[in-house]
Amino acid sequence: MNRQQKGRTPRRPPPKKFPGSQSDPVGVYCRVRPLGQDDKECCIEVISSSTIQLHAPEGFKTNRNGEYKETQYSFKKVFGVSISQTDLFEHVAKPLVDDLISGKNGLLFTYGVTGSGKTFTMTGSPGEGGLLPRSLYMIFNSISPYQAKRYVFKTDDKNGMEVQSEVEALLERQRRDHVSIPKTPSSRQKLDPEIADMIKTEDAYQTEGVDEDSSYCVFVSYVEIYNNYIYDLLEETQDDVIKPKWNGGGTPVHPSTESIAPQSRSLREDQNHNMYVAGCMEVEVKSAEEAFQVFWRGQKKRKVANTRLNRESSRSHSVFIIKLAQAPLDAEGDNVLQDKNQVTVSQLCLVDLAGSERTGRTGAEGTRVREAGNINQSLLTLRTCIEILRENQMCGTSKMVPYRDSKITHLFKNYFDGEGKVRMVVCVNPNADDYEETLLVMRFAEMTQEVEVARPVERPICGFTPGRRHRNQAFKEELTRKLVERGGPIDTDFHVLTNLVQSLPPLPSSEVTDPHDDITLPRLIEALENRQRIRQTIVDEYNRKADMIRSMIQHIDSNMVSTENILQEQNVKLLEKDQLIQSGKMEIERLEKKIKTQEYKIDVLQKTTKNYEDDKRSMQQELETREQRLHRELSEKRRMEQRMQGMVTDTQHKWEKECDRRVNAMQLTMQNKLWVKDEKLKQLKAIVTESKTPGRPDPPPRQTHTAPQSQPRWQRPSREEGPPKRSASPSPLPQGAQDGSESYPSSSTSIRSCISADSTASRARRKNGEEGVCFPSPTKVLGLNERSCWTSTPVRPLHRRSRSAGGEKWVDHKPASNLDLGTVLQPLIPNAIHVSTPSEKTLAKCDRYVLTHQEVASDGEIETKLIKGDVMKTRGGGQSVQFTDIETLKQALTNAPGRKRRSSEGAPATGNQNDGAWTDVETRCSRAVEMRAGSKAGPGYEQHAVIKRRKP
Numbered sequence: 001m002n003r004q005q006k007g008r009t010p011r012r013p014p015p016k017k018f019p020g021s022q023s024d025p026v027g028v029y030c031r032v033r034p035l036g037q038d039d040k041e042c043c044i045e046v047i048s049s050s051t052i053q054l055h056a057p058e059g060f061k062t063n064r065n066g067e068y069k070e071t072q073y074s075f076k077k078v079f080g081v082s083i084s085q086t087d088l089f090e091h092v093a094k095p096l097v098d099d100l101i102s103g104k105n106g107l108l109f110t111y112g113v114t115g116s117g118k119t120f121t122m123t124g125s126p127g128e129g130g131l132l133p134r135s136l137y138m139i140f141n142s143i144s145p146y147q148a149k150r151y152v153f154k155t156d157d158k159n160g161m162e163v164q165s166e167v168e169a170l171l172e173r174q175r176r177d178h179v180s181i182p183k184t185p186s187s188r189q190k191l192d193p194e195i196a197d198m199i200k201t202e203d204a205y206q207t208e209g210v211d212e213d214s215s216y217c218v219f220v221s222y223v224e225i226y227n228n229y230i231y232d233l234l235e236e237t238q239d240d241v242i243k244p245k246w247n248g249g250g251t252p253v254h255p256s257t258e259s260i261a262p263q264s265r266s267l268r269e270d271q272n273h274n275m276y277v278a279g280c281m282e283v284e285v286k287s288a289e290e291a292f293q294v295f296w297r298g299q300k301k302r303k304v305a306n307t308r309l310n311r312e313s314s315r316s317h318s319v320f321i322i323k324l325a326q327a328p329l330d331a332e333g334d335n336v337l338q339d340k341n342q343v344t345v346s347q348l349c350l351v352d353l354a355g356s357e358r359t360g361r362t363g364a365e366g367t368r369v370r371e372a373g374n375i376n377q378s379l380l381t382l383r384t385c386i387e388i389l390r391e392n393q394m395c396g397t398s399k400m401v402p403y404r405d406s407k408i409t410h411l412f413k414n415y416f417d418g419e420g421k422v423r424m425v426v427c428v429n430p431n432a433d434d435y436e437e438t439l440l441v442m443r444f445a446e447m448t449q450e451v452e453v454a455r456p457v458e459r460p461i462c463g464f465t466p467g468r469r470h471r472n473q474a475f476k477e478e479l480t481r482k483l484v485e486r487g488g489p490i491d492t493d494f495h496v497l498t499n500l501v502q503s504l505p506p507l508p509s510s511e512v513t514d515p516h517d518d519i520t521l522p523r524l525i526e527a528l529e530n531r532q533r534i535r536q537t538i539v540d541e542y543n544r545k546a547d548m549i550r551s552m553i554q555h556i557d558s559n560m561v562s563t564e565n566i567l568q569e570q571n572v573k574l575l576e577k578d579q580l581i582q583s584g585k586m587e588i589e590r591l592e593k594k595i596k597t598q599e600y601k602i603d604v605l606q607k608t609t610k611n612y613e614d615d616k617r618s619m620q621q622e623l624e625t626r627e628q629r630l631h632r633e634l635s636e637k638r639r640m641e642q643r644m645q646g647m648v649t650d651t652q653h654k655w656e657k658e659c660d661r662r663v664n665a666m667q668l669t670m671q672n673k674l675w676v677k678d679e680k681l682k683q684l685k686a687i688v689t690e691s692k693t694p695g696r697p698d699p700p701p702r703q704t705h706t707a708p709q710s711q712p713r714w715q716r717p718s719r720e721e722g723p724p725k726r727s728a729s730p731s732p733l734p735q736g737a738q739d740g741s742e743s744y745p746s747s748s749t750s751i752r753s754c755i756s757a758d759s760t761a762s763r764a765r766r767k768n769g770e771e772g773v774c775f776p777s778p779t780k781v782l783g784l785n786e787r788s789c790w791t792s793t794p795v796r797p798l799h800r801r802s803r804s805a806g807g808e809k810w811v812d813h814k815p816a817s818n819l820d821l822g823t824v825l826q827p828l829i830p831n832a833i834h835v836s837t838p839s840e841k842t843l844a845k846c847d848r849y850v851l852t853h854q855e856v857a858s859d860g861e862i863e864t865k866l867i868k869g870d871v872m873k874t875r876g877g878g879q880s881v882q883f884t885d886i887e888t889l890k891q892a893l894t895n896a897p898g899r900k901r902r903s904s905e906g907a908p909a910t911g912n913q914n915d916g917a918w919t920d921v922e923t924r925c926s927r928a929v930e931m932r933a934g935s936k937a938g939p940g941y942e943q944h945a946v947i948k949r950r951k952p
């Protein structure tokens with residue numbers, strides 16, 4: 001042997017996979033048990049045949065909004081409290097039994113919280129047998145006529161099955177009988193009265209998938225997994241003398257009732273990668289009663305305990321395995337085919353899991369706590385395996401499934417990795433105290449149905465002609481009938497023959513004592529001759545019968561040939577029909593699966609729809625609330641708007657009034673200022689126009705004092721009236737000025753004469769429409785604030801004379817009315833033409849102009865002003881003077897008695913009351929001279945130092 005090969009563990013072939021094989025989801029059913037007598041609050045409601053709803057009991061407000069949470073779970077089918085054990089069996093276990101008989105594996109387990117009814121569902125109670133006894137009854141009800149003789153099928157140590165001949169089986173039986181193993185009861189009458197009522201025979205179902213050309217045999221085994229150890233519940237004990245097979249393949253070595261301590265078993269994998277409990281007792285049973293008796297024997301040994309939640313709480317997972325072996329009959333249809341490879345073994349595992357529990361609730365202590373820990377741990381492993389399986393299947397991952405972490409999952413490994421049908425009954429107790437644990441169970445159960453298990457493939461049909469058993473039986477019956485018809489050897493003939501053989505006369509005593517004994521020898525000869533005759537008769541009879549049988553057989557043979565021909569034809573037709581049926585079955589299965597998938601989808605959709613509807617309802621409520629709020633806010637907003645509008649209108653009115661008031665005040669102020677300007681202009685005008693006249697008119701009274709008495713208050717013009725017009729009439733002069741009583745020496749120097757030369761030309765130009773050109777009319781020259789005069793450039797700078805060439809030439813305009821004051825400080829203007837009335841000609845020669853103007857100052861002294869300006873050529877060819885500066889020369893007279901004497905002569909001695917009140921020209925001119933560019937004296941005052949005037 002190759003060394004290398006010897007040292008290495010051969011690599012295990014991967015689990016059997018059938019490419020393209022179909023798979024089915026794990027079928028999960030939910031059973032709700034009735035509420036216990038002491039239970040008060042119910043937390044489960046069956047809302048449809050596939051959905052249950054869990055209501056959180058008082059104190060479990062798990063929703064964010066504090067509402068009671070309701071959760072729904074959908075399963076393949078939900079059974080309410082009123083479901084009978086029969087109906088449950090029909091829906092859940094019957095298809096698995098059908099499969100078992102068709103040679104397919106199945107796994108059925110109950111899962112749930114402790115006390116939820118798992119054992120009740122699996123085992124049942126007297127009069128209400130559970131899934132297990134019903135399955136047994138259905139199996140035997142179906143296969144009874146086709147069972148093989150006891151010990152024809154024989155289990156080996158490696159989970160395999162062998163077939164023996166009937167003779168070997170007979171010998172086996174004799175051997176077992178010899179060691180006096182007590183037989184299990186095979187009839188109902190012998191059943192334990194405790195279990196006699198577990199099932200009513202009339203309830204037993206029957207499958208249609210039994211193959212009549214096969215022989216069947218059933219083996220059962222029963223193990224429990226306690227604290228993660230496997231124990232054989234059928235193991236021999238003092239009370240139970242069924243010998244375990246581990247001591248010699250079923251041959252017991254302890255003939256006595258010697259006790260063997262329970263020993264934990266290990267799990268192994270057979271050559272087909274199926275897990276099995278090594279050394280576990282497998283008992284061949286021939287009836288449902290016998291099988292159930294075996295189960296019950298093990299059940300009594302199962303570890304149960306009285307907990308606070310269940311008087312008989314299972315402390316272990318129990319696994320009852322029904323193994324069905326079937327092998328085809330030989331070609332004659334008489335005996336089981338002696339070929340191991342033709343044996344099909346299928347098994348159905350019925351598992352009653354221990355219930356998940358919280359030790360706090362069960363009141364467990366000591367051993368019970370350890371048991372509970374192990375139970376919960378193994379259930380957790382089961383959940384983990386299912387979760388990973390699901391993930392692997394849904395996401396295409398290949399995570400390792402930890403089957404080995406627990407014995408229970410390890411035992412079921414080949415169901416999930418291999419093929420078969422898996423069904424789970426989730427038992428729930430509607431008691432509100434179980435709510436939390438039930439929630440976990442529900443989640444696990446819902447997840448489990450997403451796991452898929454490969455569907456078992458159909459077993460191959462053996463090559464023999466179908467209907468062999470039936471044909472063989474028919475042949476035997478026919479043979480008997482024919483023999484009877486032809487007077488052949490029937491049972492009576494056979495008895496005659498037997499009697500003949502038995503009636504052969506006994507041989508006389510053949511002891512010859514004397515050679516001459518004539519009595520013994522003749523008597524012996526006679527007896528032998530007699531026997532010879534009888535024998536001849538028998539031989540003749542035999543030959544006759546043989547001839548008759550031969551002829552019959554020949555006849556039958558010929559019949560058989562024709563029948564076989566007919567049969568073959570029928571077989572061909574049958575095969576065709578079979579194929580049709582097979583394809584029909586496949587189609588039906590496909591459609592059934594489709595229906596199931598659709599049903600599942602519908603369930604999911606219904607659930608989703610329900611969720612959406614709930615969402616919709618809550619959102620609608622939310623929407624309504626928001627709409628109401630919006631309406632409230634809108635009406636509030638409208639009210640606010642109205643209030644604001646009212647306030648705005650009020651404020652607007654207030655401000656409009658305020659603005660009107662301010663505009664009026666401003667207009668009044670402006671009007672006053674304007675009027676002051678006008679006054680100034682008029683005064684200047686008066687100065688200019690009256691410069692020729694002897695004597696000086698009285699200065700006009702100050703507007704500020706006289707205007708209210710003499711002139712109507714200036715009214716704010718309406719908008720339609722346009723901009724306010726200047727007062728056309730001069731402001732009323734003081735009385736003294738009007739009647740000329742005041743005799744001030746005229747200090748005003750009219751310059752109208754000096755520019756009048758231009759008046760003709762200017763008139764002509766006006767005619768020619770030379771608008772915008774400043775005409776140096778006296779009014780305009782002197783009215784420094786006459787806007788229209790300055791709307792266009794009055795001077796073309798090009799026409800200015802050069803001052804550098806020969807210095808400036810002045811027109812020294814001293815009106816004739818000026819007084820000689822005899823002052824020392826006299827302006828000396830070199831290069832000047834002295835005129836009393838300037839003419840255009842004079843002006844044309846000069847480029848500077850100075851007017852010496854005298855007037856009475858406010859203190860009564862005569863004030864001399866030198867009003868200077870530039871002489872400009874106008875566009876029309878005339879001359880104009882643009883005033884640029886005013887120099888004021890003041891002289892105080894020392895001979896004034898008491899108060900300051902007025903410089904003007906002829907002034908009233910008492911003085912006019914208005915004298916101090918009005919602002920005379922001198923005053924205003926002095927103010928004008930004192931003003932500087934940029935002064936903020938107000939729009940009513942012109943700045944004399946500024947040459948260039950802006951457009952209004």
Ligand SMILES: Nc1ncnc2c1ncn2[C@@H]1O[C@H](COP(=O)(O)OP(=O)(O)OP(=O)(O)O)[C@@H](O)[C@H]1O
Pocket residue numbers: 032033034112113114115116117118119120121125310312313314315353354355356427
């Ligand atoms: N559907 C049912 N109808 C009537 N009685 C029921 C039903 N289900 C359970 N019961 C009763 O409830 C009790 C507890 O049931 P059972 O022992 O089957 O629970 P369990 O789930 O197996 O508990 P444990 O996990 O502790 O073994 C039993 O007395 C049983 O008769």
